[in-house]
Amino acid sequence: MRKNPIVQRETLGAAVLQVRSGRATSRTTLAKALGISPSTTGLYVDHLIAEKYLNESGLNQGPMGRPRRSLSTQAEAGWFAGVEFNAQRIQAVGVDFSGGLKMTEELLLPADVMADQVINSILACVAKLSVAMQGPLLSVGIGVPGLVDAQAGLGLYYAFIQDWKQVPLVERIGSRLKVPVILQNNMRAIALAERWFGIGHGLNDYVILGPRSGFGIAMVQDGRVVEGAHHAAGEVGRWPWPLMAAASGGQELHHALSAPATWRRLAGVGERAMLPEDLRTGLAALAESAGPEWDAVCEDYARVIGLLHLIINTGVFVLHGPLTMLGERFCHSITDSACALMPALRDAGLKVVPSTLGDNAGALGAASLAMEAWSPA
Amino acid sequence: MRKNPIVQRETLGAAVLQVRSGRATSRTTLAKALGISPSTTGLYVDHLIAEKYLNESGLNQGPMGRPRRSLSTQAEAGWFAGVEFNAQRIQAVGVDFSGGLKMTEELLLPADVMADQVINSILACVAKLSVAMQGPLLSVGIGVPGLVDAQAGLGLYYAFIQDWKQVPLVERIGSRLKVPVILQNNMRAIALAERWFGIGHGLNDYVILGPRSGFGIAMVQDGRVVEGAHHAAGEVGRWPWPLMAAASGGQELHHALSAPATWRRLAGVGERAMLPEDLRTGLAALAESAGPEWDAVCEDYARVIGLLHLIINTGVFVLHGPLTMLGERFCHSITDSACALMPALRDAGLKVVPSTLGDNAGALGAASLAMEAWSPA
DNA sequence: TAGGATTTTTTCGCATTCGAATAAAAAGCC
DNA sequence: GGCTTTTTATTCGAATGCGAAAAAATCCTA
Structure with missing residues (x-):
């Protein structure tokens, strides 16, 4: 039995992430993924297995050679909470240690809700x-x-919660729950959700398009979520x-x-x-029964997306x-329209695709935040 | 005398960069900058001094305590070549090991120049x-x-050099000169020039605006130059x-x-x-004698810059x-106009400033590339 | 069925890197 | 001038991480 003590907690966390994502399935692949030597990787894996974070799940024979001893995360090792909210509602998810979605929770907020009440409701959701x-x-x-x-x-x-200014969320939530709390803008959280639960698996560059009551985007460049110098990247809505x-x-x-404005245009009804x-x-x-406005609507989105793509040149718009x-057809129309408007x-390689994640993408993204930040004590 | 051999060449290179940039002036500050321990830093510095890359240039007394032994780069340790070109001309600079600009060279290219000739001319410039x-x-x-x-x-x-497609520049230049060759798009090279020779010293987020015969930009986010998934970030010109x-x-x-179109508009002359x-x-x-078109021109630039800033939210536009x-006044007009157009x-924190670097910013940037990539043998 | 061939994992000695303590070099203060 | 305080640099033992080689586990071939 090897017996070196382990100290690099961050590396342990990174190792777990690699295993959970399925990118590393054995000691050797993990060593490559982490950029450390196989011998050291062995030590780390031993430690993680001893602490019940990982386990060995049988053998996996390659085309030749000694079969790899498959590693996987131990689902019962603990869980991560992901919370997303806006002025109307809170959504929360519970995700097990293997990254499996186990529970969702939703809570409607009253009109004119204040910051304090939001914080308490978040705590209530997590408790539930x-x-x-x-x-x-x-x-x-x-x-x-x-x-x-x-x-x-x-x-x-x-803007939509009256006293939402300089709210020390990490401190207020963390002091109650006694676990690390990680924040991120909700659009950027969705970008992470796409990485862990959606299309973003192997992708290093993509953009999240989030037309809801407003229009926000989040960008991932070279694997990193773009924040901006003043935390305000992606304010296309303005x-x-x-x-x-x-x-x-x-x-x-x-x-x-x-989204509401788009519905009105597609439905052919007035602004009010x-x-x-x-x-x-x-x-x-409306997805099938295209009104006369369909093309014009797609063209407007195409314009925005085209301009974005020419600047940041990411791979995919989600x-x-x-x-x-509105489905694939909407996305195709946008792509076509963009190429027609801008020959360049x-x-x-412009591509627009609808997300396969549902309404709770934000909460899933928040859970991803939690997973990415965690490392063993 | 300490006697451990040193192996981490990359760290040695990083150490030299820190010293050259003036960010680290002593062993202790260097240790912090590199994120390694003071003891190890001592070993590295010893090595670099022994190899004549660094030297100790006297003492530097702080407000209290033992004075720091100032470190500086040895200008004579060698030199870096920076080359920039387009279809019309080649510009090259020679920069000593301390980052001092020592020589510039310019070479005009004939019309309809081909890739081979460009490569030979680059070699000629470097030889000179x-x-x-x-x-x-x-x-x-x-x-x-x-x-x-x-x-x-x-x-x-x-587009402007006929057979400029898939040109293996690194191989063709490197095989002749027998030293590392590093490429980058010329706009993005300018971004590096700004970091080493201009305003970008302490800046981690900024954008280079390069209106010349076309209009390209380069973005630096969180200290990294943005390339884009298909090497085409910053194609605002399209x-x-x-x-x-x-x-x-x-x-x-x-x-x-x-730039030509802008001159024509400001001068109030026709397209031809x-x-x-x-x-x-x-x-x-034209900087002083503003024609009637001044405001309209500034507004157009303001529009573009404003849209960019709302997306990527960097600090400064250079x-x-x-x-x-056109001077500061032009930049101010743009800033004002942008804020008027887009309340957000x-x-x-939008700021537009003229670069203090001159016409050879591209070549200086290329030299920066060379400096950033170098590490001792 | 024995002997490569191939790939994964582990063992083991070694050396780089770290941490803590120590030394060094100055300023301030009585 | 001797004392403390403060900051920088170095020493030295400890240990973490690495590399090379060995071991392990399977397939392929004759």
């Missing part, structure tokens, strides 16, 4: 999850709307619309390309028309939010 | 530099126009113009916001009007190229 989840709570990720200073653990500003509008005349893109009970099903109904109900896009 | 520079040539950086695959060492495509133009109608931003002999002086003359001759920019 914890009775059903196995093992200890390991860490909590929170997808926060508006401006977020992830490093400082602050919610900086969010572009003027139309793009060349005069100073005072136009409105903002937030307003023009939001009532929205359907459930926007998602309302949109789904559509989130209610508009995913033709051989630039 | 090498007779005057002290010590051995350590590495060569090249700022390449068009699409570049820096990792593969290929010039992928450049935005349609006007931005909401119909598919076939409009032209590209490249054309509308280039002859350009001045030297565009830089021509623009300088204006390069001939338009720097008002408290977003």
Whole structure:
């Protein structure tokens, strides 16, 4: 038996991440993934198995040679909480140590909710999850709307909760739960969700498009989520619309390309028309029966996406939010329209796809935050 | 005397970079900058001094305590070549080991130049530099126009040199010069120039604006130059113009916001009007005597910069190229105009400044590439 | 069925890196 | 001037991580 003590907690955490993601399935592949030597990797794996974080799940014969001893995470080792909220509701998920989604929780917030109440509701949601989840709570990720200073653990500003300014979320939640708490802007959390639960598995460059009540995006470049120097990257929603509008005349893109506005245009009703009970099903109904506005709507999205792609040149645009109900056809129309508008896009590898994650992508992303930040004590 | 052998060449290179940049001036500060222990740092410094890369230049008394033994780079330890080119000319600089610019070289290219000739001319430029520079040539950086695959060492495509497709520059130059050759797109090279020779010293997030014959930008986010998934980040020049133009109608931003086009608009002459002999002086003359188009021109730039800032949210926009001759006033007008057009920019820390680097920023940037890549044998 | 061939894992000695303590070099203070 | 305080640099033992080689586990071939 080897007996070196282990100290590099961060490396242990990274090792678990590699195994959980399925990128590393044996000691040797793990060594390559982590960039450390096989001998050291052996020590780390021994330690993680001894601590019941990993286990060996049989052999896996390659085309030749000694079969690899498959590694996998121990689902019961503990769980991660992911919470996302906005002014209307809180969504929370419980994810086991293997990254499996085990429980979801939703809680509606009253109108004019204040920061204190949001924090208490988050705590209540997590408490509700914890009775059903196995093992200890390991860490909590929170997808926060508006401006977020992830490093400082602050919610900086969010327009739709009155006193949401400089809220020390990490401190207030962490002091109660006694586990690490990690924040991120909710759009950027969705980007992580895509990495762990969706299409982003092997992708290093992609953009999340999130048209809901506004229009936000999140960018992943070279595997890293882009924050911006002032935590405000991706504020496309604050572009003027139309793009060349005069100073005072136009409105903002937030307003023009939001999900409700898009539904109204596709449905061919006026600006004041009532929205359907459930926007998602309302949109789904429109997916096939394209109104006369379909092309114009797609062209507007194409314009925005095209401009974005020419700047940041990522691989894939992943559509989130209610508009995913418009399906592949919507995404194809956008791609085609973009290439027609901007010839440079033709051989630039532009691709728009609807997310396969549902409504709780934000909460899943928050759980991803928690998973990425965790490392053994 | 300590006597451990040293192996981590990359760390040695990083140490030299820290000292050269002035960020680390003593063993202790260097240890912090590199994130390694003071004892190990001592060993590394000993080694670098023994190899004549660094030297101790006296003491530097702080407010209290033992004075630090100042470290500095040995200018004569060797030199770096930086080369930038386009279809018209090659510019090259020789930079000593301390990062001091020692020589510049320029070479005009004939019309319809081909790739082979460009490569030979680059070699000729470097040869010319090498007779005057002290010590051995350590590495060569090249700022390449068009699409570049820096990792593969290929010039992928450049529209203005006929056969410029998949040019294996690193191989062809490296095999002759027998030193490491590093490529980067010329705009992104300028971004590095700004870091080493200009305003970018302590900056981690900024954008280079390069309106010349076209309009390219380069972005630095969190200290890293953004390449894009397909090496095509920053292709703002290929935005349609006007931005909401119909598919076939409009032209590209490249054309509308280039330096020549801007001169013509400011000078109030037609699209076909002859350009001045030297565009830089021509623009300088216009800096004060603002024509009636001044505001409209600034507004167009403001529009582009504003959109960019809302997406990537970097700190500073650094204006390069001939338009720097329009001076601070131009930059201020742009900033003001942008804030007027997009209210969201008002408290977003938008700043536009003219670069203090001159015409050879690209070559300096290429030299920076060379410096960043070098580490002792 | 024995002997390569191939790939994964482990063993083991060694050397680099670290941490803590020590030494060194100055300033401030009585 | 001797004392403490403060900061920088070095010494030295300990140990972590590495490399090379050995061991292990399977397939292929004759």
